Amino acid sequence: MAATLTDRYIDATVRTLRPHLQEDVREELATSIADAVEARLEQGESADDAERAVLNALGDPGVLAAGYADRPLHLIGPRYFMTWWRLLKLLLWIVPLSVMAAVALGLSISNAPGGQIIGTAVGVGISVVVHVCFWVTLVFALLERVGGDPAPTWTVDQLPEAREDSASVSHLVGSLVFLGASIAAVLWDRFRGFVVLDGEIVPVLHPGLWPVWMLVFLGIVLGEAAVAVAVFRKRRWSAATASANTVLAVAFAAVSLWLISTGQLINPEIIAAIVLHGGSDFHYADLQSANEGGIFRILAVLLGAAIIAVCAWDGFDGWRQAWRARGRMRG
Structure with missing residues (x-):
C-alpha cells in the first residue's frame, strides 16, 4: 500500500529526532493532523484538499522537527x-x-x-x-x-563612561603641554645635554639636524598646536582640522623615517660611545645580528615602527573625532 502524504510528512519529521522521541512525536503528529483534516472535512472540503492544506500549514518538516528537539536553526541567536x-x-x-x-x-x-x-x-x-x-x-x-x-544579564552598571569632549580645555592644555615638552626636550638635548661623556655634552640627536631639520620639526609642532587651538575654538573636530592633522602626522613620519634610514637622526658619537663602553661583546653582537644590519639596525627599525604607530593613531584619531562630531550635529 502506497504511503499517504501524511505518512510521508510524519516520516520526514521524525527521522532526524532521537529514537526515544520518535514514537511520541509520531503519535502526536498523526493525532493533530487527523483532527485538523476532520475539521476541514466538516467544512465541506475534499479529503485530498484538506490533507494538503493541513500539511502545508504545518510547514517544513525539518523546521517542525527542530522545534520538537529544541534545536536552534540559527547560527548565533539573541542570547549570545x-x-x-x-x-x-x-x-x-x-x-x-x-x-x-x-x-x-x-x-x-x-x-x-x-x-x-x-x-x-x-x-x-x-x-x-x-x-x-x-x-x-x-x-x-x-x-x-x-x-x-x-x-550575563545586562544592567545599567555596564553602561560605558561618558566620552570626554575632544575640544575640551583639558584636551587643549594636554596637547600644548606635550608639544611644549617636545620642544623643550630637543633644546635641552642640544644645549644642556642628556648625555655627558668625559665632561663634555654629547647630544643624542645628530648635530647636523640644526638648523634646517629642526626648523622643519618646529614647523610641524607649531602646526599641531594650531590644529589643537582650532579644534578648541570651533568646539569640535571637522574635516579640515582632521585633514591638517593627518598631513602633519604624515610629514613628521616621513621626515623621521628618512632621517633614520639615512643615519642622520642619532648622533654617531653616541653610537660609538655605546659600542666603546659596551665592550667587545656588544660590538660582536652589533656585527652579527640582523643580517649584517647590526643591533643598531634593530633599534632603528623598532624606533621607526613606534613612530609609524604613533603617527597612524594620531591621524586616525582626528578623523574618528571628526566623524563623531558630524554624527552629533546630525543628531
Missing part, C-alpha cells in the same frame, strides 16, 4: 549575539593589526625588500581576519547548541 558581536569587533581591531605589525617588523629587521614586507604583511593580515571570524563564530555557535551558562 551581542556578546559575539562585541568580542569579534574588538578582536578584529587588535589581532590582525598586531600580527601584521609583528610580521612587517620582523621582515624589516631581516632587511627584506619593501614589496615583500607589504605583500607578506597584507597576506597574513587577511588570513588572520578569516581565522578570527571563523573560530570566534564557531565557539559561539557551539555554545548556542550545547547550552552552557546563560549570557
Whole structure:
C-alpha cells in the first residue's frame, strides 16, 4: 500500500529526532493532523484538499522537527549575539593589526625588500581576519547548541563612561603641554645635554639636524598646536582640522623615517660611545645580528615602527573625532 502524504510528512519529521522521541512525536503528529483534516472535512472540503492544506500549514518538516528537539536553526541567536558581536569587533581591531605589525617588523629587521614586507604583511593580515571570524563564530555557535551558562544579564552598571569632549580645555592644555615638552626636550638635548661623556655634552640627536631639520620639526609642532587651538575654538573636530592633522602626522613620519634610514637622526658619537663602553661583546653582537644590519639596525627599525604607530593613531584619531562630531550635529 502506497504511503499517504501524511505518512510521508510524519516520516520526514521524525527521522532526524532521537529514537526515544520518535514514537511520541509520531503519535502526536498523526493525532493533530487527523483532527485538523476532520475539521476541514466538516467544512465541506475534499479529503485530498484538506490533507494538503493541513500539511502545508504545518510547514517544513525539518523546521517542525527542530522545534520538537529544541534545536536552534540559527547560527548565533539573541542570547549570545551581542556578546559575539562585541568580542569579534574588538578582536578584529587588535589581532590582525598586531600580527601584521609583528610580521612587517620582523621582515624589516631581516632587511627584506619593501614589496615583500607589504605583500607578506597584507597576506597574513587577511588570513588572520578569516581565522578570527571563523573560530570566534564557531565557539559561539557551539555554545548556542550545547547550552552552557546563560549570557550575563545586562544592567545599567555596564553602561560605558561618558566620552570626554575632544575640544575640551583639558584636551587643549594636554596637547600644548606635550608639544611644549617636545620642544623643550630637543633644546635641552642640544644645549644642556642628556648625555655627558668625559665632561663634555654629547647630544643624542645628530648635530647636523640644526638648523634646517629642526626648523622643519618646529614647523610641524607649531602646526599641531594650531590644529589643537582650532579644534578648541570651533568646539569640535571637522574635516579640515582632521585633514591638517593627518598631513602633519604624515610629514613628521616621513621626515623621521628618512632621517633614520639615512643615519642622520642619532648622533654617531653616541653610537660609538655605546659600542666603546659596551665592550667587545656588544660590538660582536652589533656585527652579527640582523643580517649584517647590526643591533643598531634593530633599534632603528623598532624606533621607526613606534613612530609609524604613533603617527597612524594620531591621524586616525582626528578623523574618528571628526566623524563623531558630524554624527552629533546630525543628531
